[in-house]
Amino acid sequence: MRRLHGIGVDLLSRARVLRLIGRSPKRISDRLLSQTEQKVWRKRRFAPVLLARYLTAKEAFFKALGGPWFGPDGFRDFEVHCLARGKFCVKALSGVPYKAYAVDGCFFQSDQWVGAQVILWDQG
Numbered sequence: 001m002r003r004l005h006g007i008g009v010d011l012l013s014r015a016r017v018l019r020l021i022g023r024s025p026k027r028i029s030d031r032l033l034s035q036t037e038q039k040v041w042r043k044r045r046f047a048p049v050l051l052a053r054y055l056t057a058k059e060a061f062f063k064a065l066g067g068p069w070f071g072p073d074g075f076r077d078f079e080v081h082c083l084a085r086g087k088f089c090v091k092a093l094s095g096v097p098y099k100a101y102a103v104d105g106c107f108f109q110s111d112q113w114v115g116a117q118v119i120l121w122d123q124g
Contacts, residue, residue, distance in 0.1 A: 002121040008063030010056040011115040052114035060118040
């Protein structure tokens with residue numbers, strides 16, 4: 001039987017994402033995205049919505065964990081994989097101390113906002 005570990009939600013305005021990208025897309029991606037996420041983002045021509053999805057999913061995941069914030073550099077230790085129908089999963093990269101959780105994640109968006117919701121379930 002699974003037990004609920006935590007719930008996290010994050011919301012980001014599209015205007016703020018555009019400002020982040022306008023400053024320095026390479027610096028943003030190097031600091032906040034895994035290598036795989038960087039490659040996908042470059043292939044998608046630095047799509048603002050994709051960056052917003054990555055950032056909100058990671059922040060919602062950290063909130064659901066309920067522990068201390070890892071700082072912006074900690075965002076690279078986890079990878080968001082976009083799935084069909086607006087869903088996603090989050091995976092820890094090798095070497096990251098991380099308890100195994102089942103992750104239910106979904107994105108939501110409007111003309112002005114992009115957001116993510118994460119529900120973490122303890123395995124076992």
